[in-house]
Amino acid sequence: MESWEYRPTTDFDKSPIEKLRTFPRQPDMLVYALRLVLHVLLRVWIRIYHRFRVKGREHLPKDRPFVMVANHSSHLDALSLMCALPLLKIQKTYPAAAKDYFFTSMPKIAFSAIAVNAMPFDRRENPRESLDLCRELLETAGHVLILFPEGTRTPDGTLGAFKPGIGFLTAGTNIPVVPCYLAGAYRAWPKGAWIPRPYKLELRIGEAMTFSTLANDKEAAKAVAEALRDAVQALS
Amino acid sequence: MFASPTIRIYLYIAAGILGFAGTAIAILKFGLRKNAEHAWHAFRGWLIMIPLVVGAILLGRVATIVFFGLIALVGFTEFARATGLYRDWFVTGWVYAGIAALTIVTLVSPPGVATEQGWYGMFMALPVYVVAGVLLMPILRDRTKGQLQVIALGTVGFIYIGWMFGHLAFLENGRNAAGHILFLLFAVPLTDVAAFTFGKMFGRHKMRPSISPNKTWEGSFSAFLVGMALPWIFRFSLQGFGTRELILAGLIVGIGSQLGDLSISVIKRDIGIKDMGTLIEGHGGVLDRIDSLVYVAPLFFHMTRFFVGLQ
Numbered sequence: 001m002e003s004w005e006y007r008p009t010t011d012f013d014k015s016p017i018e019k020l021r022t023f024p025r026q027p028d029m030l031v032y033a034l035r036l037v038l039h040v041l042l043r044v045w046i047r048i049y050h051r052f053r054v055k056g057r058e059h060l061p062k063d064r065p066f067v068m069v070a071n072h073s074s075h076l077d078a079l080s081l082m083c084a085l086p087l088l089k090i091q092k093t094y095p096a097a098a099k100d101y102f103f104t105s106m107p108k109i110a111f112s113a114i115a116v117n118a119m120p121f122d123r124r125e126n127p128r129e130s131l132d133l134c135r136e137l138l139e140t141a142g143h144v145l146i147l148f149p150e151g152t153r154t155p156d157g158t159l160g161a162f163k164p165g166i167g168f169l170t171a172g173t174n175i176p177v178v179p180c181y182l183a184g185a186y187r188a189w190p191k192g193a194w195i196p197r198p199y200k201l202e203l204r205i206g207e208a209m210t211f212s213t214l215a216n217d218k219e220a221a222k223a224v225a226e227a228l229r230d231a232v233q234a235l236s
Numbered sequence: 237m238f239a240s241p242t243i244r245i246y247l248y249i250a251a252g253i254l255g256f257a258g259t260a261i262a263i264l265k266f267g268l269r270k271n272a273e274h275a276w277h278a279f280r281g282w283l284i285m286i287p288l289v290v291g292a293i294l295l296g297r298v299a300t301i302v303f304f305g306l307i308a309l310v311g312f313t314e315f316a317r318a319t320g321l322y323r324d325w326f327v328t329g330w331v332y333a334g335i336a337a338l339t340i341v342t343l344v345s346p347p348g349v350a351t352e353q354g355w356y357g358m359f360m361a362l363p364v365y366v367v368a369g370v371l372l373m374p375i376l377r378d379r380t381k382g383q384l385q386v387i388a389l390g391t392v393g394f395i396y397i398g399w400m401f402g403h404l405a406f407l408e409n410g411r412n413a414a415g416h417i418l419f420l421l422f423a424v425p426l427t428d429v430a431a432f433t434f435g436k437m438f439g440r441h442k443m444r445p446s447i448s449p450n451k452t453w454e455g456s457f458s459a460f461l462v463g464m465a466l467p468w469i470f471r472f473s474l475q476g477f478g479t480r481e482l483i484l485a486g487l488i489v490g491i492g493s494q495l496g497d498l499s500i501s502v503i504k505r506d507i508g509i510k511d512m513g514t515l516i517e518g519h520g521g522v523l524d525r526i527d528s529l530v531y532v533a534p535l536f537f538h539m540t541r542f543f544v545g546l547q
Contacts, residue, residue, distance in 0.1 A: 006319050006506070007320035012317060013514065026322075030309065
């Protein structure tokens, strides 16, 4: 009789925290279940505490993977954007989070990987490799990537310049990019504040943009970043 | 809760064993400068496990049942990840649901009337429903390729790790619940430790070289003797046990715990992995720690039910 073929997970020998740090993470139903429960609670909390509202949800593409880009002013941003998506979509939604900040200690890794489903983005050492990872993610049906092209939270509430990474990722491709603007997050939980305050949050979602006609070079990448920044600014 | 003399005695024993083992390892490691790294890591693992288990038992029946339910869930997760079954979300999800149902059935069954009334019948019948569901999955999806493997892994995963281990939690619904559960939680690991220690000291003849190269007949026989002696030593927690029942309990612990260990080793060797996981420092995965209990708990449960009665 032919012997069975077993294929253990690729992260089988890793410790639990290493499993969460590794990306792409292997599917784990316990993590999925925990994430689902946390997001149900988060949605209740954000609706009550922040009176969260979404405008323009109809602009989200339904038939293919896409990128959401938004202004970045607080730790509420990624979670708020996820709250705008259908609950069952969160397992396939990956906010890019700074590897040097969110993947440094055990509690941060656990929170980023389980609650946020974050993709560790190496913005300092190896941004190119991280962009390749983003590209791979967007090859799978149903995936959503959340990016904050400013690269860091705003120190004063204004919209900063967009880094060209988003341009390198999308110029010359058919990947739709959805500009979003989250209003109220800076007042609710600015950089340096310990806990979020009960200010109103509103997420405005703009029409999806594609940049298939552009070449994939430095100039085009800058142009894409600027066009997206303008689109986000227009929603503010 | 602390009023129960049985629990109190076990707490003293746990503190005594931990204190003794900790001192011995510290003397070896720091005093005699011997290489005791393996024992040190295993000891640290125990330092986390024992308070968790004791805490659950002290918190009462509901906490204990939920705790064992979670252990079964994590154990099955390790099994699914090791065998590759986790790629089949439907079967994996169904087995998770089965283990959750097992925990709920154990919880809603009224305590003190373990096997006469309540949900004991459903507890015993659950494998029928879960296996029926596992068999249904390929039919629903109109799949054939590799499905026997998926069905077999789902069935073994539920029956062995969910249901057989679930007997430990169901003991909570019987008479002298703490006595029976604590006896198993102490006697089974002590037998494991005896097999390991005596094997290291006197081991010459390999017992099952393909399955577990470090196990020897000498270690195994010593563990059997320790297993046979433990029910007499812990007799205070086995109310109603006569000579016959104590001998049977000894046989179940002395032989069963070693067979449980070897059974999981067969699975690990077939897959080609060393440990079932990495969750517990110095021990591997949860399944590596509970492998003997999974085998012993149901045998002990049914022996006790038949000869002593759980009412």
